[in-house]
Amino acid sequence: MHFTVGAKGKAALVGLAAAGIAFNLGASVRGVHAEEAARVADEKNWQAVAPGRVEPVSGEIKIAAPLAGVIAEVPVQTGDKVVAGELLVRLRDKEVQARIANAQAQIAMRKRARNDQAPSSRAGERRKAEDAVSDGEKAVVEAQAAFDKTARDRRAGGASDSDLEAARAVLSRARDQRKQLRAELRKLVADPATPLPTPNEGQLNIARTELWAAEAASEKLSIRAPISATVLQVNAKPGELAIPSATQPLLLLGDVSALRVRAELDERDFGEIMIGQAVSVRPAAFRGREFAGKVYSIAPLVGPSRSSRGQRNQTDVDVVEVLVDLTEPRPLAVGMKVDVYFRYDNAQH
Numbered sequence: 001m002h003f004t005v006g007a008k009g010k011a012a013l014v015g016l017a018a019a020g021i022a023f024n025l026g027a028s029v030r031g032v033h034a035e036e037a038a039r040v041a042d043e044k045n046w047q048a049v050a051p052g053r054v055e056p057v058s059g060e061i062k063i064a065a066p067l068a069g070v071i072a073e074v075p076v077q078t079g080d081k082v083v084a085g086e087l088l089v090r091l092r093d094k095e096v097q098a099r100i101a102n103a104q105a106q107i108a109m110r111k112r113a114r115n116d117q118a119p120s121s122r123a124g125e126r127r128k129a130e131d132a133v134s135d136g137e138k139a140v141v142e143a144q145a146a147f148d149k150t151a152r153d154r155r156a157g158g159a160s161d162s163d164l165e166a167a168r169a170v171l172s173r174a175r176d177q178r179k180q181l182r183a184e185l186r187k188l189v190a191d192p193a194t195p196l197p198t199p200n201e202g203q204l205n206i207a208r209t210e211l212w213a214a215e216a217a218s219e220k221l222s223i224r225a226p227i228s229a230t231v232l233q234v235n236a237k238p239g240e241l242a243i244p245s246a247t248q249p250l251l252l253l254g255d256v257s258a259l260r261v262r263a264e265l266d267e268r269d270f271g272e273i274m275i276g277q278a279v280s281v282r283p284a285a286f287r288g289r290e291f292a293g294k295v296y297s298i299a300p301l302v303g304p305s306r307s308s309r310g311q312r313n314q315t316d317v318d319v320v321e322v323l324v325d326l327t328e329p330r331p332l333a334v335g336m337k338v339d340v341y342f343r344y345d346n347a348q349h
Contacts, residue, residue, distance in 0.1 A: 046280075046341040047272050050322060052263030054283070054329070054336045056254030058229060059262075063088060063251040065242035066220055071250075074236045075152055082225045082253070083164065085171075086151045089236050089250050091221040096214055103211035107134075110204035123195050129185040130201075134208055136178035141215055143171040229253040232334060259329035260296065263340040264319035267302045273342050274298075279324055280341040283332060292327040295342075 069091035076088055119127055150167040153159035188194055197205060233252035236242065242250060261281055265273065273295060281291040299321040324340055326332070 046343065048265060048269035048342045050263040050265040050269075050319075050340045050342075052261040052281075052322075052324070052338050052340050054259055054326075054332050054334055054338060055262050056229070056232075056256045056334055057258040057260050057325075058227060058253075058255035060232065060334075061226065061229065061253040062249035063223060063225075063253060064246065064249050065089075065091065065223065065244050067091075068241065068243045069093075069221060071236050071238050071240050071242050074234065074238060075155070076231050076234065076251070078231055078234050080155060080231045081229075082231060083151075083168070083228045084225055085147070085168070086225045087148050087222055088225055088231075089223040089242070091223070091242060093218050093221045096218045096221065099214035100211060100218065103207055103214055106207035107204065107211060110200065110207050114198075114200040114204050117198060117200060119198075120195060122193055123198075123201075126185075126188055126194055126197075127201070129181070129188050130205065130208075133178070133181045133185050136174070136181040137208075137212055137215070139174045140171070140178050143167075143174040144219075147171045223250065225253060227253070227255060229255045232256075254334060256334065259326050259332055259334070261293065261324040261326065261338055261340055263322045263324060263338075264305050265322050267318045267320055269342075270298075270302065270320050273322065278343045280343070281324065281326065281338050282341065283336050283338045285333075285336050286331075291329065291332065293324045293340075294327075296323040296325045298322050 071089060072092040073090040074088070075090075076082060076086075082088065114127075147164075147167040147170075150159050150164050154161065154164050230253065231251060232254050234250075235248050236250040275295050275298060277295045279293045279295060281293050283289065283291070302318050302320050304316065305319050322340070332338075
């Protein structure tokens with residue numbers, strides 16, 4: 001069915017349309033006014049507001065190479081939970097392994113030559129102490145290798161957390177035993193009644209020292225977790241060159257058993273907050289949700305914002321870093337942007 005509209009009808013429709021537009025515009029303006037009023041009312045409940053980011057309770061731990069070398073192994077992946085001392089990256093150590101093999105061959109030869117000479121009773125005690133220290137050093141190396149293997153097996157599902165803790169306990173006992181044996185040898189050598197080593201004994205001790213130095217160099221090429229944490233990011237790949245001065249870390253670690261917020265507070269609000277003060281954290285990723293927290297620490301240093309470091313404008317505001325512990329951080333994730341609102345009612349002046 002078709003309708004025609006005359007001049008008066010068109011005028012009426014135009015009037016209705018204009019009225020509708022005015023009505024919608026008025027409703028929109030009233031909505032903006034209502035939102036602004038709500039925002040102003042909300043801000044009256046807060047003493048200060050600071051932008052921040054969520055981070056692990058340990059902070060983000062950047063793992064760098066202790067020296068330049070080619071990466072041979074990266075046994076961990078993003079999301080893996082590692083324990084303190086667990087292997088993260090191993091650098092190629094073919095030359096060091098050659099030194100170890102050469103030192104071991106020298107030790108075997110020098111030890112046979114030493115044993116062909118019968119020692120005095122006091123020199124025999126020193127020999128036993130030297131051999132015990134050598135055995136103690138070997139036990140530590142073997143216990144460390146067993147710990148690393150158990151850690152790999154655990155990630156592959158072939159070992160449990162309790163197996164790893166047992167391997168750690170064996171390693172700890174081996175280190176303690178080595179320390180005790182070293183102390184006993186030093187005490188015996190310092191005794192004036194203990195004779196000096198014979199040439200064969202001295203050559204054996206030199207070979208052993210070379211072995212221990214090579215093993216220490218090998219361990220330096222094994223980059224380990226400083227704490228028990230979660231692997232947040234892996235940037236290392238086998239075959240790549242790792243250098244200590246690299247701007248990008250090999251890995252990022254963090255203890256995510258708890259989360260906190262690192263906020264940048266305008267220096268003008270420095271005197272308005274205090275440790276222990278209650279805050280409300282509002283993440284950009286979860287609009288309308290709030291997370292409770294408390295001020296954990298306030299840095300004693302005022303400086304430029306992390307986002308404005310480098311070239312700065314005269315209008316840039318200096319800030320103070322404030323750490324906030326979150327009461328219940330789930331489902332927040334590391335790196336999320338948030339705004340931290342500091343409550344009036346817990347402030348003390």
